[in-house]
Amino acid sequence: MPHISTLLQPVFRHPGFRSACQAIEAGDFPVALSGLTLPAKALAIAGLAHAFRRPIIILTSDNETADRLAQTAATILQWLEPGAGSSLGVLPAWDCSPYEGRSPHAEISERRAATLWSLSRGASRVIFVPLLAALVRYREKPFYSSLAVELKAGDEVEPETLLAHLTNIGYEPAEPVEDVGQFSVRGGIIDVFPPEADWPFRIEFFGDLIESLREFDPTSQRSRGPAQSALLLPLAERERSSKFFQSLLRNLSERVPAGQREKAGSEWESAYSGPFPGWEFFVPLVERHPSTVFSLLERPLVVWDEFLERKQQLKRILEGWAAAYDDVRDIVPPPPRPEEVLLTEPEFLKAVDAHAQLLLKELPVEAGTWQPENDPSSPAAAPEKFTRGDPDSSSTSQPTAREFVLLSQPPPKFHGGLKVLIEDLRARVAKRETVIFTVPKGGKADRLREILAEYGVPFETAVEGSSDAGTAVRTTRPSAPSPPRPDGIAQEAGEGVTGQAESTGVVTIATGEIEEGVVFPEPGFVLLSESELFGRFDWGPRGRRE
Known part of the structure; x- marks a missing residue:
């Protein structure tokens, strides 16, 4: 969407954002960018990804925050680079520890496996990682890249090898195949339903040759047509082969203290000879995990979401795991120690310090003190103390972060107050602010266009596509559309508006998934989402105008 890209430039050209990017490019680390609400942080992250074209890892507090940032x-x-929205991912954190006697939720395991596979292939440009997930010890890239299998008609693969691999990466046998994560075998036919696929696949073999590859309807079990390829993504990041559990039994036997072996006997061994609740946490006892999430990417930029809070959270996580281990350390067999699953604090900080870092903050050290560096009359920005020890420490022996400010604030909430919404939009249009309404694809965008046209608010519709494509704005009275503009937007006058509006001073309607909007007062930029628009207002068929 070239036009949307243009509308975003007032934010990306703001001296605070621009100078932070220049400091990163110059290698002047660490750098802090403050004054950002959560949606503003997401916008800044997208701008960084567009500006640097290098992998970015964002350290967040939890899975929910990671998902919210990733969505926006x-x-x-996607607006900046059509097609690039799919290059963002989330590596979720486990929802339990090794000391609770249960495995992580299946959805979390599936998402982690798919994300690690994507990372290993270099397909993820931006990855949002809760701090706990960043602390985990990982295997090398080649292991994760081998988790998924892509098949085409004409490929040669032993059916037995394929079935063993499906079992190892979390698929379950079922007849018939109806849900994601299931597979079945009938003679020379294998049915499988991988995650992120619209339909399950039916693979027909002639010996070791894939003779045909088709999609089928899981309800009727009838074929829908041929498929060009089938990508069988993993459902687990760790293989559960019989060989692994044999090695695990030997390892666990050696870990049982000599004084307890005779007393405990071997009754526990049967429970650990196959998948058991929490087995995933025992894998590092058998297979080396020498990597960090940072080493899975090439020269990543590490972005901290609220550094001081994450530093305190780091201590809480490690202390919590240590306390939980102490409660169960005497059971037979003993569970993994925290440091066998997670990095220690020094190991983690050493891994982070090997890379460029940016600190995103909501509260600036001293709001309003930042001025462009080429302004000799402006006061210098106050640097944030970036220490590795106690966050309350006043030590100045550690490096400081150069802090730049890009002030943002939440947008107004209209809660269905249509008149208030219209008045707010008219005021912003009169001030020639940049206003972007973001709504999901579908009827809500059509209804919004009808309302803006009815109340005489000038607007335009952004359409993703080639630069010479555009969409005319529907109005409540006939009007000839203007010729498509070179930036990919076509516009015609709304009711009460004559002539063609400029690229500012109008409301732009764009499609996308944004949970919450943001206002940047200084550049006069407003991004609104349906949470501000809809509230309790019923966006149904148009009724009588009050």
């Missing part, structure tokens, strides 16, 4: 950042990056 994916929409913004």
